[in-house]
Amino acid sequence: MGVYIGKRVLAIIPIILFSSLLMFVMIRVGPVDPAEAYLAAAHIQPDDEVLAAKRHEFGLDQPLLTQYVQSLGRLLRLDFGHSYLSNMPVWGEVAQKLPATLQLASASIVLALVVSIPLGVLAAIYKNRLLDHVIRVFAYIGACVPVFWIGYLLMFFISVKLEWLPVEGRGSVQHLILPSITLALWLIAIYARLLRTTVLEELKEAYVRYARARGIKERVILYKYVLRIAIAPLITGLGINLGKLLTGAIIVEQVFSWPGFGRYFIEAIINRDIPVIQCYVMLSVCVIAGSNLIADLLQLFLDPRIARKGRASQG
Amino acid sequence: MNNLSSRFKGKRVIMICGSLLILFGLAGLLAPWISPHDPIRVNLAAKLSPPSWEYLLGTDQLGRDNLSRLLYGTRISLGFASLIFAASLGVGLLAGVVSGYSGGWLDAALMRLCDGIMSFPSMILVFGLIGILGPGLSQLVIALMLVQWVYFARMFRNMIVSLKERNFITAARISGSSPWQIMSRHLIPNILPSIVVIGTLEMGWAIMDISAMSFLGLGVQAPTPEWGAMLNEGKSFIRNHPELMLYPGLMIIMVVASFNLLGEALSERYGIKRGS
Numbered sequence: 119m120g121v122y123i124g125k126r127v128l129a130i131i132p133i134i135l136f137s138s139l140l141m142f143v144m145i146r147v148g149p150v151d152p153a154e155a156y157l158a159a160a161h162i163q164p165d166d167e168v169l170a171a172k173r174h175e176f177g178l179d180q181p182l183l184t185q186y187v188q189s190l191g192r193l194l195r196l197d198f199g200h201s202y203l204s205n206m207p208v209w210g211e212v213a214q215k216l217p218a219t220l221q222l223a224s225a226s227i228v229l230a231l232v233v234s235i236p237l238g239v240l241a242a243i244y245k246n247r248l249l250d251h252v253i254r255v256f257a258y259i260g261a262c263v264p265v266f267w268i269g270y271l272l273m274f275f276i277s278v279k280l281e282w283l284p285v286e287g288r289g290s291v292q293h294l295i296l297p298s299i300t301l302a303l304w305l306i307a308i309y310a311r312l313l314r315t316t317v318l319e320e321l322k323e324a325y326v327r328y329a330r331a332r333g334i335k336e337r338v339i340l341y342k343y344v345l346r347i348a349i350a351p352l353i354t355g356l357g358i359n360l361g362k363l364l365t366g367a368i369i370v371e372q373v374f375s376w377p378g379f380g381r382y383f384i385e386a387i388i389n390r391d392i393p394v395i396q397c398y399v400m401l402s403v404c405v406i407a408g409s410n411l412i413a414d415l416l417q418l419f420l421d422p423r424i425a426r427k428g429r430a431s432q433g
Numbered sequence: 434m435n436n437l438s439s440r441f442k443g444k445r446v447i448m449i450c451g452s453l454l455i456l457f458g459l460a461g462l463l464a465p466w467i468s469p470h471d472p473i474r475v476n477l478a479a480k481l482s483p484p485s486w487e488y489l490l491g492t493d494q495l496g497r498d499n500l501s502r503l504l505y506g507t508r509i510s511l512g513f514a515s516l517i518f519a520a521s522l523g524v525g526l527l528a529g530v531v532s533g534y535s536g537g538w539l540d541a542a543l544m545r546l547c548d549g550i551m552s553f554p555s556m557i558l559v560f561g562l563i564g565i566l567g568p569g570l571s572q573l574v575i576a577l578m579l580v581q582w583v584y585f586a587r588m589f590r591n592m593i594v595s596l597k598e599r600n601f602i603t604a605a606r607i608s609g610s611s612p613w614q615i616m617s618r619h620l621i622p623n624i625l626p627s628i629v630v631i632g633t634l635e636m637g638w639a640i641m642d643i644s645a646m647s648f649l650g651l652g653v654q655a656p657t658p659e660w661g662a663m664l665n666e667g668k669s670f671i672r673n674h675p676e677l678m679l680y681p682g683l684m685i686i687m688v689v690a691s692f693n694l695l696g697e698a699l700s701e702r703y704g705i706k707r708g709s
Contacts, residue, residue: 136549141561148565262690264641266648266661267682270668274675361554365645368560372649373668384649387564395564402557 126414130407137403138193141396142186152176155390159202198397203386208393212379212401218288219378223367225298227356230305234352237306238313239345245318253310260307265366269300269373286375297374301366305359309352316348350420357413360406443698450695457688461508470498472505472658481674493663493677494670495656502658503684509659510688513574514639518632520578525585530616532586533593544590547583555580559642560651568651577642581635588631592624626703630696637692644685660685 145152153172157164173179177188192199198208241253273296277285283292320326321344329339356363368380375381379398386394460467469489476496484491490499532543550558562576596602596619605615644661646652653659655666660681667677699705 133549133552137553140549140553141565144562144565150565150567258694259686259690262637262641262686262693264644264648264661264664264682264685264689266645266664267678267685270664270671270675270678271682274671274678278672361557364554365556365560369645369649383560383564384651387560387651388568390564390567392565395561399557399561399564403553406554406557 122418123415126411130411133407134400134403135190138190138400139186141399142189145392145396146182150390150392151178152392153178155392156202159389159391160205193400198400199393201386201394202391203389203394208397211382211394212397215377215379215382218376219367219371219380221294222297222301222370222376222378223363225294226301226305226363226367229298229302230309231352233302234306234309234313235345235349237310238348239317239340241310241314242317242321243340250314254314257307257310260303261311263303265300265304265369266373268303269296269370272296272300273374286373288376293374297370297376300373301363301370304366305363308359309355312351312355313348316351317344320344320347346420350417353416353420354413357406357410360409361402364402364405443702446694446698447702450691450698453687453691454695457507457691458511460504461511464501464504464508468498468501468504470501472497472501473656481670490680491676493667494674497656497658499677499680502663503660503680505658506660506663506681506684507688509653509657510640510643510685511636513570513643514636517574517577517581517639518636520574521581521635522585522628522632524578524582525587526589528582528586529589530593533590533597536594540590543586547587550580550583551587556642559646563646563651568654570653570657573643573646573652577639581639584631584635585628588627589624592627593620596620596623626699627705630700630703630705633692633696633699637689637696640685640692641689644681 151169151173153169153176154164156172156176157168162168170179177185180188196209198212200206201208201211204211237253237257241250244250273285276296277283283296284290287293317340326339326344329343330336364380367378368383370376371378371380372384383394383398385391386398469487474497476492478496479488479492480494480496482488482492482496488498488500490503492498493502528543528547532540558580559573559576562579563572566572566575602615602619605619610618643652644659644664647654647659647661648665650665653662655662663681664678667674667681670677
């Protein structure tokens with residue numbers, strides 16, 4: 119088990135190295151010269167002299183390998199440089215925007231778990247009955263609906279027509295409700311389907327037959343044994359789906375004017391603020407790699423059979 | 434399997450989704466001839482008019498015909514998704530065939546590259562690429578293509594490696610077929626179902642991604658009638674004219690759901706594990 123955990127931790131390093139290399143290469147190969155982008159964002163008329171000075175300041179006149187090693191070094195120190203637009207340290211600005219995004223994402227994850235676990239279990243218990251069909255149709259549609267569309271639909275009916283909740287912005291708990299529902303819907307759809315399948319599969323296992331033969335109540339079997347194992351793929355699934363959750367958060371933040379990292383990132387893309395873009399991509403890669411690791415370890419704890427098989431099952 | 438599920442995912446789904454998609458495809462192809470109005474001509478006198486015989490689905494804030502814009506939107510979404518599909522298929526085919534036939538270090542390097550791109554959450558990569566290349570439709574097409582080719586490359590490579598040593602290929606080789614003949618007569622027909630399945634699912638993703646990026650203002654730019662961009666333009670009128678957002682959203686759902694259902698039904702029918 120210790121070896122397994124060690125291997126999983128070490129496996130993160132190549133992912134981060136690869137993504138930093140990819141970012142580095144893309145910025146160098148890409149059509150935008152960072153020095154020019156900086157001057158454009160700062161509204162400075164570029165001439166050759168200013169450009170050369172800026173290039174020297176950014177280290178763009180040094181050999182590529184030196185540049186890459188330096189950028190890796192800065193990454194390790196969590197130094198993402200200064201925003202071209204505001205000239206403030208990127209990390210400081212991000213630290214300001216991050217709590218809003220984390221709040222939105224965690225609220226959605228909690229909501230998704232709270233809603234999808236009963237839905238998935240109900241669908242499995244009432245397999246092929248009306249309730250099952252309703253849940254599955256909902257789950258099917260939920261996975262195909264664009265996040266931004268469902269967000270505006272909710273906003274229209276609940277905030278504009280019924281005036282129950284504020285239309286946009288952040289502040290009170292009421293502000294959090296619609297954005298987190300919007301972001302969670304898609305995750306609920308995936309989870310309900312996944313849980314239904316795993317519960318049905320687990321119910322066919324030998325230990326369930328054994329428990330039934332021993333006369334243990336169906337409800338106890340379901341909640342005490344089956345559910346514990348069926349939840350494990352949801353957790354690994356979260357690690358896998360976190361990328362989509364992050365991009366979903368970008369869209370939800372845009373729809374509801376939620377002042378988080380995602381909106382900041384979109385502004386940065388439109389203004390060619392390369393340090394901010396780089397920071398967003400690298401941070402999301404680290405977050406995703408880290409949460410995949412945590413998900414694997416949690417799953418190990420929930421379903422010890424995995425360690426004996428010596429591998430993490432894929433969700 | 435239970436009977437509803439097999440009925441649900443069976444022939445009927447393929448028929449319904451297939452014909453719906455053919456209908457959408459025709460609507461997109463024929464948009465310039467069947468659209469009642471010019472999709473980008475501004476007519477402020479008729480702005481935000483309700484549905485009428487003249488404008489079957491009403492007009493938007495600039496007096497442009499909603500129906501015509503939706504039809505042209507079909508053309509753009511399906512057109513560019515097909516372009517992305519074709520490009521990623523081409524690049525994937527090339528990389529996969531090179532990888533599968535050559536083996537050795539080239540194979541290892543190409544497959545590690547695929548692993549790297551697959552381990553990256555695809556939309557984050559698309560956002561990063563758009564961030565560096567800049568917003569715009571051609572950049573978006575390139576970014577989506579760069580994320581999607583790996584699935585084809587992996588598929589082609591694995592199939593070639595596993596088929597290379599199979600008896601019927603050896604028989605063909607012994608009987609004197611050229612590599613090209615082996616490819617076109619034996620290998621390609623074997624992998625066609627997988628191409629169709631992966632392609633169908635990728636079309637759905639591509640349409641969803643194009644609309645999401647255009648909605649954010651990073652893909653198709655106004656006044657081009659793309660569904661996501663239309664939604665973005667319509668959002669300021671949510672209070673009184675929610676239909677401006679409703680229509681494009683429904684179009685996206687219908688097309689994406691058709692592609693997804695079709696892809697799943699086909700993969701079940703041919704017994705193919707889906708890529709991703």
